[in-house]
Amino acid sequence: MNDSYLKFVNSPFGARLARSLGLPKPEVLRRYRADRPEFDGLVAIGAGREPRLLDALANLVASIGVTSVAHESAGLWVPLAHRHGLMTGRFESAEAGAQGKLAALLFDASGIEDSSHLAPLHGFFHDTLRSLGKCARIVVLGRPPETCESPRQWTAQRALEGLTRSLGKEARRGITANLVYVAQGAEGSAEATLRFLLSPRSAYVSGQVVRIDAGAPGRPADAASASTVPAFDWSQPLAGRRAVVTGAARGIGASIASVLAAEGAHVIGIDIPSARDALDATLRQLNGTALAFDIAAPEAAAQIAAALDEQGVDIVVHNAGITKDKTIAKMTEATWQSVIDINLGAQERIDDALLAAGILRDGGRIVGVSSISGIAGNSGQTNYATSKAGVIGRVQSMAPRLRARGITINAVAPGFIETQMTAKIPWTIREAGRRMNSLSQGGQPVDVAQTIAWLAHPGSAGVTGQIVRVCGQSLIGA
Ligand SMILES: NC(=O)c1ccc[n+]([C@@H]2O[C@H](COP(=O)([O-])OP(=O)(O)OC[C@H]3O[C@@H](n4cnc5c(N)ncnc54)[C@H](O)[C@@H]3O)[C@@H](O)[C@H]2O)c1
Structure with a gap:
């Protein structure tokens, strides 16, 4: 989605006008x-x-x-x-x-x-x-x-x-x-x-x-020598690793898949069967593997584990998520439950299945996608904020339990990111969401993806149990 104000104030005419009217001038970020x-x-x-x-x-x-x-x-x-x-x-x-x-x-x-x-x-x-x-x-x-x-x-x-x-x-x-x-x-x-x-x-x-934290391997080269990766290359830090990304057909998930693949990982993208064409197209470009599963289905975790069993995985990114906004007085139980189930329950069920069977290898990485709504709460989003705060609780509760296996678990909490999900927000609320941060603009899916790639990095073994906001220092929940 386009931020037309950002483009305008960075044009020669717009910059002059913004200066003379004293309007804020967000910088075009160097990515x-x-x-x-x-x-x-x-x-x-x-x-x-x-x-x-x-x-x-x-x-x-x-x-x-x-x-x-x-x-x-x-x-x-x-x-x-x-x-x-x-x-x-x-x-x-x-x-x-x-x-x-x-x-x-x-x-x-x-x-x-x-x-x-x-x-x-x-x-x-x-x-x-x-x-x-x-x-x-x-x-x-x-x-x-x-x-x-x-x-x-x-x-x-x-x-x-x-x-x-x-x-x-x-x-x-x-x-x-x-x-x-x-x-x-x-x-x-x-x-x-x-x-x-x-x-x-x-x-x-x-x-x-x-x-x-202390106690993790030092430079990634140390970590690499202990695993199957022969030598460490900073430009391909995920070489030889297999990464699962849920909700990979579009938006932030497609960007995560693409950044992890660019860093050398083989990516297995999961999305709902109705998004199969988009999922196939994304993963084909990345030489990855597409798996069509509805992660809300009760049998999905076992089916995903079975599909990954033979080769195992090193990185799991729980990105798939939905919003179904209504104030709680108007929200049906089904609306409440579907959001909790996809955004939180599925993460728990998939991790449990992959961890119990050792499919997620020791030294692995789990990254959940939370939201600043899960930190600050949001009117009309009781279901969503509950699910996203639960992701934070999950990270905090699981990190000490996974330490002995060298597995880290962290979450990113995006602020306003320019995607189809945020394009649905009414204009005034969307503009407020975009500007209410130190960088005065929304983020791009790639900003979340790069943060996840850092948490998935072999050199991030000392980073666990943490929630990193990708929000341009949003005022919400700060
Ligand atoms: N866009 C933002 O500003 C923002 C902010 C905070 C958090 N997030 C979180 O980031 C994640 C990605 O958001 P996005 O903006 O890219 O959303 P999106 O709607 O563009 O993409 C979500 C993807 O998840 C998939 N998905 C949904 N339900 C599924 C299911 N049951 N099984 C399998 N796949 C399913 C969808 O098909 C879609 O491809 C979500 O968890 C969202 O809550 C987004």
Whole structure:
């Protein structure tokens, strides 16, 4: 679906008119394209006291091949970068005046143990924010507060959330800001997540907090050597993996199938029999496999398990979902039940069948699709919001149970995404949904798909039990 306002204000005439009338001007987001470098430009590094993640950042900067500059708060960066053989310089005040030079800001706040030591965050972002280019990235790194030994450390680390979310709201111009809490011992497991958050792949992910647990394999190469995949290739992270995607005939599901296939997975797409033609067409293009099942049918989980049994799967994406909106006083029981059944019950039944028979292999990935309606609730959507909040409960309850098998389970919670589902919303509500976020626009199906691909990545073994909103930092439920 088209966002004609976004197109208009980015035309020469529309931009002039928007400027003179003081209208908001959403930025055309820079999204991942295979024919453009994923990472380029200058990255500024800042740090608080005793930063513990600079080594991990040096590995990352080396791995993605960008040039870094050290802010005065990160004095240790220059010698460290030289040890890693990196090109680096100092962030000079002259550069602070030069608009649009920086592609990303990275701040290591992991060593901050007291609220009285938060001032370097002010210094770094005060000096650097105006030098960020359009669609730049901000990533703050800390320690998970709940793992901190002292209340003061917990307090200071928790404070980072307020800073990061505010930066996302202040920065505008397509810039995103996210916070990554890296547990002690998980320093080597952060690369896939940091790559995603620095990449154009995370164009519509902002104001999020991601936790990386310890105990998971380090770089994906470590994970790969333990499985059947011989060597790790960042451009084909899902090579050799089999991924099931429900609701793959159109919309977000078709995009998930296409992104997972582009990353090397063999995709098995499921959709209702009446969508068979569209499903076949989508999967044919991807050299995937199409399976026509109504996942609401009681026998569907067993039939899907039987169809996948021989070769097993590594990734399960529960994307199929429906809305049947009515206020609860006007909603029939059948309307209530069909939404719960497809959006939530089917996920439970399919997972149970695949897990019990070992069809979802150890080290696998489950990703559910929730919604910001499941976080905030929505008038006219009691059934939908109940189902989507249930998806969150499922992720939280299953994550610890699946840990021993190395299986992660997470969910994405999309905000307003431009699809046939949202095209049905009345215009005024649709416009409000589109604009009420820090990026002032709706997301695209590919934004949800790329987020799912990151959660499905072999390097995301430390990310489990989490809900990541793909909502441009929507005000709803924030
Ligand atoms: N579009 C948004 O803004 C938005 C926002 C939040 C969450 N979501 C969620 O994202 C997911 C995809 O949404 P979309 O906008 O692409 O919707 P869509 O209606 O365009 O696509 C949904 C797909 O699921 C399939 N499906 C429905 N019932 C099925 C069943 N019983 N068995 C098998 N397949 C079935 C449909 O045939 C369709 O191909 C849904 O779970 C939705 O709730 C969407």
